[in-house]
Amino acid sequence: MGAAHHIPSIAILIVAGGRGARAGDGLPKQYRPIAGMTLLARTLHGLHMAMPQAALKVVIHKDDLDHYAAS
Known part of the structure; x- marks a missing residue:
């Protein structure tokens, strides 16, 4: 069997449209x-630091x- x-x-949905x-x-x-950071990058960083186990979408x-790729 393969690795599990x-x-x-937890999944967090960030609506940035x-x-x-x-x-x-x-x-x-x-x-x-x-x-020095986009608002979106700051949001993602903060959420990741607060809940590193969560999937961010x-x-x-x-x-x-x-714009998304550059941020």
């Missing part, structure tokens, strides 16, 4: 840098693949 796969008992239009500048706010807008 660990399946996390908004356009952030009110923030201006044309860049959705989840991809804006704050003290991010939902993004279909047009934001490049």
Whole structure:
């Protein structure tokens, strides 16, 4: 038999598909840098530090693949 796969008992869904239009500048706010990290990266880092056993899943807008990859 193969090695058992660990399946996390906790999953966190981060919904980051908004356009952030009110923030201006044309860049959705989840991809804006704050003290060297994007808001999304800060969110993911904080959640991972608080619950390292959790599976983190991010939902993004279909047009934001490049922004997501860069963040």
